[in-house]
Amino acid sequence: MTESARFAGKVVMISGATGGFGGALARRFAQWGCRLSLTDLNQAELEVFAAELGTDCVIVAGDMSDSDTAARWTEHTVQRFGKIDIAINNAGMVTPFARLLDTDVLSAQRIFSVDAMGVFYAMREQLIQLEAQPRGDAVIVNISSVAGLVGAPGLGVYAAAKHAVIGLTKTAALEHARRGVRVNAVCPSFARTEMVANALDTDNADAEKHMVRGVPMARLAEIDEVVRVVCFACDPANSFMTGQSLAVDGGISAC
Ligand SMILES: NC(=O)c1ccc[n+]([C@@H]2O[C@H](COP(=O)([O-])OP(=O)(O)OC[C@H]3O[C@@H](n4cnc5c(N)ncnc54)[C@H](O)[C@@H]3O)[C@@H](O)[C@H]2O)c1
Structure with missing residues (x-):
């Protein structure tokens, strides 16, 4: 059976759906004939994007750091499609590089509330629904980071939040x-998405070189290289893999 046949008709939830990874994932799943439930911060951007996709699509705008967004998103998905097959908790943010001692409390709280609590809120709603629906081959994929596996100088709170995502993932899997x-x-x-483009210091021509300094493959990831691994994690054929953290990091976590 082809990849596209395995995914056809699946109900796929994606947060951060108008961003770099989220947008590419939504396009890929739409091409495979999936029905989509998309969320992000901006309603107008979601509407324009959903119209481009040409597939049956629910959109729910909201901030993932508010537990009500996760509740509304799941409720609208189930109202429209009756079930969830795949949920990809991808929304996230990063702040400019700063050592922990220079990190202000409000920005640390914001990162944690979006990148860690946001995933908790979403998974909690998804798992309640998955427990209620007939047993199937449902899958949740959380987008953490290599900063969820190793320390990340300059991104300490982001790294803590992304480590938390891995703790939530392993526990929910069990x-x-x-x-x-x-x-x-x-x-x-680091992949070539808007999040990274914004983090790169555009006045400094060496910023990208600096960013890939510790990457054994000495380059940024391309969006498609990450999307392929997310799709592998979602694939119904990949039926015995759970609780895992798949690094797509050009070798960083092997160091
Ligand atoms: N780009 C990278 O290099 C990289 C590396 C490792 C991990 N990640 C993770 O991948 C995920 C996707 O990032 P991306 O690179 O596509 O970035 P992106 O900025 O292109 O997309 C992130 C999306 O999340 C949305 N978002 C941000 N805060 C939100 C909030 N509070 N509520 C709802 N939506 C919100 C944004 O509007 C945006 O559409 C993030 O979780 C990020 O931490 C990215």
Whole structure:
């Protein structure tokens, strides 16, 4: 069976859906004939994007650091499609580089509330629904980071939040394994998305070189290189892998 046939008709939830990874994932799943439930901060951007995709699409705008967004997103998904097959918790943010001692409390709280609590809120709603629906081959994929696997100088609170995502992933995988729900995390290093473009200091021509200094493959990831691994994690054919953190990091975590 082809990849596209395995995914056709699946109900796929994606947060951060108008961003770099989220947008590319939504396009890929739409091409495969999936039905989509997309969320991000901006309603107008979601509407324009959903119209481009040409597939059956629910959109729910909201801030993932508010637990109500996760509740509304899941409720609208189930109202429209009756179930969830795949949920990709991808929304996230990063702040400019700063050592921990220079990190202000408000920005640390914001990072944690979006990148860690946001994933908790979303997974909690998704798992409640998955427990209520008939047993199937449902899967949750959380987008962590290589900063969820190793320390990240200058990105300490982001690294803590992304480590938290891995703790949530492993725990949910264990708690729901017997129901056949698979839960995995994907851990990219810097990829060429808007998040990284914004973090790159545009006045400094060496900024990209600096960013890839510690990457054994000595380059940024391309969006598609990350999307392929997320799709592998979601693939119904990948039926015995759960609780794992898949590094897509050009070798960083092997150092
Ligand atoms: N780009 C990278 O190099 C990289 C590396 C490792 C991990 N990641 C992770 O990948 C995920 C996607 O990032 P991306 O690179 O596509 O970035 P991006 O900035 O292109 O997309 C992130 C999306 O999340 C949305 N978002 C941000 N805060 C939100 C909030 N509070 N509520 C709802 N939506 C919110 C943004 O609007 C945006 O559309 C993030 O979790 C990020 O931490 C990215």
